[in-house]
Amino acid sequence: MSLADGASQHTPTTVRPPIDWKSGEMASRRASRYAADRRLQVYGMIAIAFALGFLAILLATLTFTGYRAFTQTMVTVDIDFSNADLDRANLMEANWRNVFRQAMLDDVGELSRAQQRDYFSMFTSSAPFLIRDQIIANPALLDGRATFKVPMSDPIDQLAKGQVNTSLPPDQRRVNDNQIELFKKLEASGAISQPFNWGLFLNSDSRFPELAGLAGAISGSFWLLLVCFLISFPVGIAAAIYLEEFAPRNRFTDLIEININNLAAVPSVVFGLLGLAVFLGWFGLPRSAPLVGGMVLALMTLPTIIIVTRAALTSVPSSIREAALGIGASKHEMIFHHVLPLAMPSILTGTIIGLAQALGETAPLLLIGMNAFITSPPAGVLEASTALPTQIYIWADSPERGFVARTSAAILVLLGFLVIMNGIAIFLRQRFERRW
Amino acid sequence: MAGYLLLFIVLAALFVSVLGVARGKSRRAAAAVKTHSRPIYHGLNAAIWAGVPAFVFLLLWLLFQNSVIDALVLASFPGVDAMTGPERDLVISEIRQVAAGNIFKEPTAEVTAAVAHLKSLQALAMWAMVALTAALVAIGAFFGLGAIQARFRARHSVERSVTWFMMFSSLVAILTTAGIVFSLLYEAMQFFARVPVTEFLFGLRWEPQIAMRADQVAGQGAFGMIPVLFGTFMISMLAMLVAVPVGILSAIYLTEYANERFRAVAKPLLEILAGIPTIVYGFFAVLTVAPMIRSLGLAMGIEASPNSALAAGGVMGIMIIPFISSLSDDAFAAVPRAIREGSFALGATKGETIRKVLLPAALPGIVGGVLLALSRAVGETMIVVMAAGLIAKITLNPFDAVTTVTVQIVTLLIGDSEFDNPKTLAAFALGLVLFIITLGLNLIALRTVRKYREKY
Numbered sequence: 001m002s003l004a005d006g007a008s009q010h011t012p013t014t015v016r017p018p019i020d021w022k023s024g025e026m027a028s029r030r031a032s033r034y035a036a037d038r039r040l041q042v043y044g045m046i047a048i049a050f051a052l053g054f055l056a057i058l059l060a061t062l063t064f065t066g067y068r069a070f071t072q073t074m075v076t077v078d079i080d081f082s083n084a085d086l087d088r089a090n091l092m093e094a095n096w097r098n099v100f101r102q103a104m105l106d107d108v109g110e111l112s113r114a115q116q117r118d119y120f121s122m123f124t125s126s127a128p129f130l131i132r133d134q135i136i137a138n139p140a141l142l143d144g145r146a147t148f149k150v151p152m153s154d155p156i157d158q159l160a161k162g163q164v165n166t167s168l169p170p171d172q173r174r175v176n177d178n179q180i181e182l183f184k185k186l187e188a189s190g191a192i193s194q195p196f197n198w199g200l201f202l203n204s205d206s207r208f209p210e211l212a213g214l215a216g217a218i219s220g221s222f223w224l225l226l227v228c229f230l231i232s233f234p235v236g237i238a239a240a241i242y243l244e245e246f247a248p249r250n251r252f253t254d255l256i257e258i259n260i261n262n263l264a265a266v267p268s269v270v271f272g273l274l275g276l277a278v279f280l281g282w283f284g285l286p287r288s289a290p291l292v293g294g295m296v297l298a299l300m301t302l303p304t305i306i307i308v309t310r311a312a313l314t315s316v317p318s319s320i321r322e323a324a325l326g327i328g329a330s331k332h333e334m335i336f337h338h339v340l341p342l343a344m345p346s347i348l349t350g351t352i353i354g355l356a357q358a359l360g361e362t363a364p365l366l367l368i369g370m371n372a373f374i375t376s377p378p379a380g381v382l383e384a385s386t387a388l389p390t391q392i393y394i395w396a397d398s399p400e401r402g403f404v405a406r407t408s409a410a411i412l413v414l415l416g417f418l419v420i421m422n423g424i425a426i427f428l429r430q431r432f433e434r435r436w
Numbered sequence: 437m438a439g440y441l442l443l444f445i446v447l448a449a450l451f452v453s454v455l456g457v458a459r460g461k462s463r464r465a466a467a468a469v470k471t472h473s474r475p476i477y478h479g480l481n482a483a484i485w486a487g488v489p490a491f492v493f494l495l496l497w498l499l500f501q502n503s504v505i506d507a508l509v510l511a512s513f514p515g516v517d518a519m520t521g522p523e524r525d526l527v528i529s530e531i532r533q534v535a536a537g538n539i540f541k542e543p544t545a546e547v548t549a550a551v552a553h554l555k556s557l558q559a560l561a562m563w564a565m566v567a568l569t570a571a572l573v574a575i576g577a578f579f580g581l582g583a584i585q586a587r588f589r590a591r592h593s594v595e596r597s598v599t600w601f602m603m604f605s606s607l608v609a610i611l612t613t614a615g616i617v618f619s620l621l622y623e624a625m626q627f628f629a630r631v632p633v634t635e636f637l638f639g640l641r642w643e644p645q646i647a648m649r650a651d652q653v654a655g656q657g658a659f660g661m662i663p664v665l666f667g668t669f670m671i672s673m674l675a676m677l678v679a680v681p682v683g684i685l686s687a688i689y690l691t692e693y694a695n696e697r698f699r700a701v702a703k704p705l706l707e708i709l710a711g712i713p714t715i716v717y718g719f720f721a722v723l724t725v726a727p728m729i730r731s732l733g734l735a736m737g738i739e740a741s742p743n744s745a746l747a748a749g750g751v752m753g754i755m756i757i758p759f760i761s762s763l764s765d766d767a768f769a770a771v772p773r774a775i776r777e778g779s780f781a782l783g784a785t786k787g788e789t790i791r792k793v794l795l796p797a798a799l800p801g802i803v804g805g806v807l808l809a810l811s812r813a814v815g816e817t818m819i820v821v822m823a824a825g826l827i828a829k830i831t832l833n834p835f836d837a838v839t840t841v842t843v844q845i846v847t848l849l850i851g852d853s854e855f856d857n858p859k860t861l862a863a864f865a866l867g868l869v870l871f872i873i874t875l876g877l878n879l880i881a882l883r884t885v886r887k888y889r890e891k892y
Contacts, residue, residue, distance in 0.1 A: 033785050033787075033788065034785060036785070036787050036788070037785045037786055037787030037788070038787075039787075040688070040787040040790060040791070041689065041693050041787070043685050043689075044685045044686060044688050044689025044690075044692075044693060045689060046685075047681070047682040047683075047685035047686040047689065048685075048686045048689055048690070048702055048706070050682055051682055051686060051706055051709060051754065051757050051761075052702065052705055052706070054709075054754050055705065055708060055709055057724075058712070058716075058717075058720050061720065061723065061724050062716070062720070065723065234605075235605040235608055236605070238601055238602040238604075238605035238606070239602065239605040239606035239608065239609065241602055242599075242602035242603055242605065242606045243606050246599065246602065247606070255610070256606055256607075256609055256610055259609045259610055259613050260609045261882070262613070262875060262878060262879075263609055263612060263613060265808070265811060265812075265874065265878045266616065266815075266871065266874065266875075267812075267814070267815025267816070267817065267842070267870060267871075267874055268815070268817060269815065269817045269842050269845055269846065269867070269870070270616060270620075270815070270867055270870060270871050270874075271616075273616075273619065273620060273845070273849075273863070273864060273867040274612070274615055274616045274619055274620075276849065277619035277620075277622070277623055277864070278615050278619050281619075283499050284502040284503055284506075299608075299612050302608065302609065302612070303609070306609070330591065330595065332595040332598060332599075356711070357711075359713075360712075360713025360714070360715070360716075361713070362713065362714065362715045362817070362818045363817035363818055363821070363842070363846065366821075366846055366849075366850060367845075367846065367849050367850075371850065380439065389713055389715045389818075392715050392716075392719065393715060393818075393822075396715075396718075396719050396722065396822065404723070407719060408719075408723075411715075411716050411719060414713065414716070415712070415716070418711065418712075418713070422711070
């Protein structure tokens with residue numbers, strides 16, 4: 001009481017009347033302030049919902065356009081080789097086309113010439129070669145009857161999957177009425193099936209969607225990542241150890257550090273230009289080779305690995321270093337026998353995440369020519385090849401309807417690899433990483 | 437062949453190391469004095485001696501073998517002195533094609549002779565490579581094993597080698613930057629020798645395809661980069677319009693409002709957006725977003741291009757959200773508790789604290805993050821290659837198609853490896869511009885963040 005009196009004596013003459021916090025004016029002011037608070041919260045929620053909703057739409061679209069490519073419409077053809085007109089002495093050059101066509105005609109009966117043309121275009125154009133390859137692998141099939149499963153061509157595949165609008169006039173769709181009729185006939189006879197599309201993983205690229213697969217791209221990406229790992233892992237760790245443990249603090253090492261941080265932010269296409277000018281132009285290394293791609297990706301991954309390794313090394317407590325030095329280890333022994341093994345789980349986690357980024361990199365690979373049309377998987381790091389992301393780029397540019405689904409399927413495969421790699425990284429982190 | 441040689445070097449080094457360990461052990465047993473190094477170091481030292489010189493030699497040999505052989509074959513080719521550079525390249529590539537068995541037309545007598553010469557040189561080079569590598573391995577092994585003595589300080593020797601390797605490794609970052617700068621500068625200089633710098637920097641027309649025609653003099657204003665640069669910033673700005681508000685608002689919600697469980701789920705999900713390869717975004721932009729924006733434009737009565745700037749920029753903005761979100765997150769976290777609590781103590785609501793106290797205090801960090809994101813948007817390639825246009829024009833209509841620096845680099849260089857026409861060289865000049873812009877943005881961003889963080 002006396003305190004309040006004392007205070008009022010010292011206050012200047014203009015005493016404001018006490019604020020009535022319960023008045024209507026104050027209540028509405030409070031309400032509007034709280035409303036502003038809630039509005040900000042709602043905006044935040046909307047922002048998050050927008051971003052996550054977009055992620056959901058992205059994944060859903062890719063799944064819905066891509067899942068169809070995981071099955072392939074096949075036709076079962078039953079061939080009786082006992083009376084087939086085949087040059088058995090030279091199976092490689094024999095007239096497999098006739099054999100296949102005759103067997104297919106047996107299933108549907110008499111057809112006019114125009115109908116025959118429509119009919120044969122319903123099957124993949126390399127069907128005779130697929131049969132030939134199976135026979136050469138297993139000549140015993142030549143005695144008597146044998147059944148084969150042959151992919152149907154892309155338009156029929158789309159028809160079987162319900163992707164062709166049959167109510168359109170015939171000149172606006174890629175399947176004519178003859179073919180629809182014939183397809184229904186084959187379907188009724190039970191010759192049509194839609195098994196899992198192993199060709200997507202076992203075949204290499206092809207001009208025909210029904211035969212195109214990712215085998216070449218996956219093995220190309222494997223070689224790329226192998227080269228990238230073999231270069232960036234040892235070099236990155238060595239550089240990090242030197243900078244963290246050995247390097248004197250001077251202007252030169254500062255320059256190296258600034259450099260590493262800047263390299264991490266250089267656009268990937270610039271690394272592609274570097275690879276094109278230096279590795280292809282000056283050193284004359286072969287175009288489209290996983291070796292060159294791997295080297296470019298290694299330079300891009302290097303900053304990530306160096307930064308991760310340095311963080312992992314600093315997190316190892318000094319008591320361990322001092323204990324090692326105390327019992328007589330040299331500095332190298334202290335680092336390589338004690339500090340590095342303890343830091344290794346974090347380093348591996350970072351390395352895998354870096355490699356996952358490298359796996360999705362496209363632009364530098366385009367510049368060094370890894371978007372070529374290559375129909376067989378590369379056998380080594382010097383052979384021309386594609387990679388998963390560049391294969392996606394090639395397919396996305398292809399006009400055939402079937403490639404849209406294949407592109408989405410290829411993206412799903414790529415995302416699958418990324419999920420696996422990140423899963424391993426998370427597992428390593430949770431299982432082995434130590435907090436000191 | 438080189439692969440087998442590499443394997444041979446590795447196996448030989450392994451073998452030598454085993455020998456070295458055994459020898460070290462026997463020396464240790466025989467010595468009256470205490471040995472300096474454990475046997476394993478003797479083995480490692482011998483292996484380094486045997487393997488590293490041979491490995492380095494092999495690498496250098498492989499790097500220079502092709503160019504040396506080409507030069508030798510060309511030198512003996514009749515009439516080579518009268519040829520220009522591109523003609524020589526043509527001759528050598530023909531000789532190589534014929535030697536590889538890809539014969540398109542009957543080769544001339546000179547070419548056949550050159551092919552024979554090439555093949556003999558290649559065989560010679562191969563045997564020389566094998567013999568010299570093996571010799572280096574043997575000599576290295578001899579010295580490495582010969583050095584093993586009881587008092588030989590093998591551990592010091594090994595550690596010195598390791599240190600050298602580590603020093604070299606840390607130089608790789610510098611060498612990469614130097615490689616980028618020099619290769620871009622060198623090729624850009626070649627370009628500026630054909631097209632004046634001022635035309636490139638200030639020209640308002642970008643039509644690189646025209647200059648390919650033989651009757652067209654290179655340049656003539658077709659290589660003005662202003663429209664390309666304009667398109668780049670147009671698309672980047674559209675991306676930032678999406679990413680900045682969404683990123684900052686989601687960071688605010690996640691740090692200030694969300695409970696622990698929601699945060700633990702939503703934050704990793706947001707980070708997924710940054711982990712998706714950009715080619716996936718590009719395909720999505722073409723497949724879904726571009727048609728949507730086209731029909732939206734038509735509904736509004738605007739003629740929308742199928743590869744509108746809005747589609748490319750919008751999708752790019754989504755990709756960038758996590759960067760801005762996590763960098764703003766860091767900026768909010770760096771604001772000291774006392775400031776926040778002071779605001780609460782004065783009776784401010786949470787929203788007022790965020791808007792009037794946290795946001796201004798965290799602004800430098802946020803600006804730095806936005807600049808980093810902008811540099812990322814400028815350098816982003818695959819989304820724009822797939823979703824943006826090829827024609828360079830200056831327009832402010834987001835439904836129109838514009839092109840970007842990265843799109844031009846990729847389209848100019850795909851399927852083309854000859855560095856002798858302005859079209860391909862222009863890509864390097866654009867690359868140089870891109871490198872300078874992104875480097876500048878990064879440096880400014882890092883400086884902004886560092887400078888203002890010191891205040892707390």
